[in-house]
Amino acid sequence: MTYDIVLCMHPSHKNIAVKTIKSLQYFLDGQKFFVITSQDAFTALKEKVDRNVPLYFVDENTLIEDFDLSEVKKAMLEEMGRNDRANWYFQQYLKMAVALHPEIGDYYLIWDSDTLLLRRIEFFDESGKILFNPMKGGSQSYFDLIKDALGIERQVEYSFINEHLMIKKALMVDLIHTLEEKAPENMSWVRYLIHSMGRQKFSYLGFSEFETYGNFAAYHHKDMYKPRVLKTARAGAEFFGMNPDKYDYFRLMRNGYSLISFEFRHRTSTFKVIKEKMKSRVYYYKYQVKGENKALRHNAIQMSN
Incomplete structure (x- = not known):
């Protein structure tokens, strides 16, 4: 099955996004980025x-017709009395709206740029x-919004929220059209979601694009998605800083991790990063001397080149 890859990137993430794209290009078969x-x-x-990477620019300010970040901020202030998380909500709407892009494939993989x-x-x-990759729990406020906006109860015990999710374009388009149909006259689907958050008096954790799409999918196509557990980590910056190298990659690969996030909020002391990077080097050379895990070392080197 062919698919495209979609990254929603904040300008401050461009350096780690370069590494992300390199890793996706190396391990996956995405058609276009x-x-x-x-x-x-x-x-x-x-x-x-x-x-050689087929990169396609999508302007965040024009992807959603008549609704850019300034409009999200304005709508949140009017509906909820605050808009301090407008950027966070905006990037979720963008990852939904890209389904309407004329060049996007029938399936697209949303992947966090960090x-x-x-x-x-x-x-x-x-x-x-x-x-x-199913996750435990899930904020009840997300499911309350799904019920309010779509009339759909929570469909599964696990959460769809993750660092990535494969999307069926036709189903995401159907979700957007359903939101448009349920919205009051002359109200866009984005404004309707913000309006629903306002009705539910949510502001911090009021909406999740993955939770909404996943439960919409499960409601209409019960067996479309199949759980597959991966070993992941989020605090990459805490241990390796924002510039991981082949030694860090090898250590993570050797310990069975499938992916790792590098979030700025997890940055820690320089001393801790130096300590962990030294551990990674010792770990790397230990298995090199033993002559083990040659394939993993090759992958780690390719990712860091």
Whole structure:
């Protein structure tokens, strides 16, 4: 099954996004990379990415018709009395709206721009079901909004929220059209979601695009998605800083991780990073001397080149 890859990138993430794209290109078979960001950020990113990578710029300010970040901020202030998380909500709406892009494929993989892939993973089983990494829990406020906006109860015990999710374009388009149909006259689907958050008096954790799409999918197509558990880590910056190298990659691969995120909020002391990087080097050379894990070392080197 062919698919495209979509990254929604904040300008401050462009350096780690270069590493992310390299890892995805190395391990996956994505047809095209769609990067949703500003024009300046995309230009800076493109200069650092291998020219053979099929990068497509998607302007965050024009992807959603008549609804850019300033409109999200305005709507949140009117509906909820605050808009301090407008950027966070906006990037979720963008990852939904890209389904309407004329060049996007029938399936697209949404992937966090600060998350590196560490091994090859599959997204479809033999029967064509979409594989995803289920998470525990899930904020009740997300499910309350789904009920309010769509009239759908929570469909599964696990959460769809993750660093990535394979999307069926036709189903996401159907979700957007359903929101448009349920919205009051002359109200866009984005404004309707914000309006629903206002009705539910949510502001911090009021909406999740993955939770909404996943439960919409489960409601209409119960067996479309199939859980597949991956070993992941989020605090990459805490241990390796924002510039992981082949030694860090090898250590993570050798310990069975499939992917790791590097979030700025997890940055820690320089001393801790130096200590962990020294551990990674010792770990790398230990197995090199033993002559073990040659394939993993090769992958780690390729990712860091």
